[in-house]
Amino acid sequence: MLNQNVLALGKKRSTIREIFEFGNQRAKIVGRENIFDFSIGNPNVPAPDSVQEAIRDIINTKHPSSIHGYTSAQGSEDCRIAVAESLNVRFGTDYSAKNLYLTVGAAASLSVCLKALTASPQDEFIVFAPFFPEYQVFIEHGAGAKFVVIPAQVQDFQINFDEFEKKLNPHTKGVIINSPNNPSGVVYSNETINRLAALLSTKSEEYGHPIYLISDEPYREIIYDGIKVPFIAPSYKNTLVCYSYSKSLSLPGERIGYVLVPNTVDNFEDVYAAVCGAGRVLGYVCAPSLFQHVITRCVADIADISIYEKNRNILFEALTSMGYHCVKPEGAFYLFPKTLEENDYAFCERAKKYDLLLVPGTGFGAPGHMRISYCVQTETVQRALPLFEKLAKEYGF
């Protein structure tokens, strides 16, 4: 008599959650410091000091009603202006408050966009493996649309365009990309973005309706080696950007982010209105108000991500020298190497013997891989290396 889909989703402990619980049990036996938990994507770098200072200052100088009151559903104008101007300075764009709808984090941003765009249960949204597993939940159960996966291009985790073209059809309503990527850490190249944009433009014209590009960008600022991540929206006119401050400001629990609807989107005003309507339908009243004030002040700040880059360098070099094969990540805080046997579940199970907690790639749509979240202490990474080596030796490396 309950909604069986949501019941199943509520009951099913996710693989990551299973691993987390295993870690808790083992920690009781061998001590927390001897558990090498690379399973959770929870930023371990603290929020920048400016965030705590902003909170103190807001509490000390503003009236409680103005701090904690309702804002308009799309977010306070001050915050939306601050976000728009920050994007304009960085990317040479020309956004204003009216292009922004503040949300309760990236999951809300995605849910709202998918709900706004889904006009029929026949509508299809395409994702590229490896992908964030909740996309399937939001597409199928939140929006009620069809979930279509393009297999991974494992040599570089860019887009497999041959497979992609086969799946495009008049029911394709949108495509989700996530660069820098969870779980691969890969950043889409300019070539990938341009080819994607050209193909979507051609197909939109062919089908007589826009194919929306939903660009999920929570890791946009978590990048290494001084690379520039292409800002995707200007490359393709029907792009909706989903953003969250969870990673860039290390505020994952505060649930604050936005949807950006550029003026270039066909029927911009309708799409923006549909985003607002979807927020209303899903029960999002406004983004948390104190953190709208915080973002207004800290929009240009970023947590100290140097620890992530250090961890990536140590892990990537060590693992590749041990015989693991891995595409070098340029962003986010994940490595996604091949497992040393085809069955990624069996491999990750074997790793548990060493209290190495890794996540099988199958859940991300890329079997034969494992996700290593390196948002942990560098010391943990260093002490884990001999264990990764022992594990490799079991496979004859």
Place this chain on the structure above:
Amino acid sequence: MLNQNVLALGKKRSTIREIFEFGNQRAKIVGRENIFDFSIGNPNVPAPDSVQEAIRDIINTKHPSSIHGYTSAQGSEDCRIAVAESLNVRFGTDYSAKNLYLTVGAAASLSVCLKALTASPQDEFIVFAPFFPEYQVFIEHGAGAKFVVIPAQVQDFQINFDEFEKKLNPHTKGVIINSPNNPSGVVYSNETINRLAALLSTKSEEYGHPIYLISDEPYREIIYDGIKVPFIAPSYKNTLVCYSYSKSLSLPGERIGYVLVPNTVDNFEDVYAAVCGAGRVLGYVCAPSLFQHVITRCVADIADISIYEKNRNILFEALTSMGYHCVKPEGAFYLFPKTLEENDYAFCERAKKYDLLLVPGTGFGAPGHMRISYCVQTETVQRALPLFEKLAKEYGF
């Protein structure tokens, strides 16, 4: 090509929003102080000092990662324990952390419950006029179920049981009540609650499945004359409580509340799991983490609501002496008098002549009434009285 339902909801300016905009335009001409805006239900009493103190202390003493990190999806155990214990002390109940699921406010609480319970588009949810208009949005467009209204019992705004019984049928999945009520301010009597519980028990047995009672209680603490609001959950085993701290702590913008699933609910574990699954499907990752810490500390506090009681007393006495007919509200911060002509839109339009901004009752399912939100300065109430009198005189009172 967009979702036409959500587009329409995003485009349609609500009546309250229209009135608000009218007020802004008039304020430019006659001055903000000469606009008597009784349209918005935004608490004007500040959050209690303990909230600002708690925020300062949390920021000064806890590590940023523990303040701003993800909590589990159902909320931190500390916060859930604090809420459960607070309920147990006040109401003699026996709840624990496992009965609570923290949410991003009352709209989220309702959305999650409705999504969890809706197993088929045939499922019906019953509401009693006058009702909060967003119920229709959450039921029809969020959960995809049928919205059924029981007409108001205008002499006291308790439940019209004759009409209610006619609408109960095997498709009835749930019933939403909201006491103290928005927009009437009325508190359901013990007699009403007991009769409702008995009827729902009988009908659940007759139909062979539970009819869930969704008790939407954001105004539970906003009560006057020292009355006791009956705590509803113990009266009927299949009750789900939706709560928000928006009103009791004057934190409407912060989006923090909960769903309470008592152990008495049939298949408690499944219902709780479905609530968790629905939160996941709708893109709610966790309730805002800083405010989980705040609630843990301030769970027993309440904003100073004496101003609301004062405003109610002044308005109720003055309006009834002028000839307006009004059920005396015992809670919330609304009066819901009859309009002095049948057409409530025409009446509220005429009130605009005096810059009195009132909301027609039709949107709440009770034509021929007007909602007066008295969460404003007492001085505003006092200065508005001669205008209400002039308006009454136009109708020969």
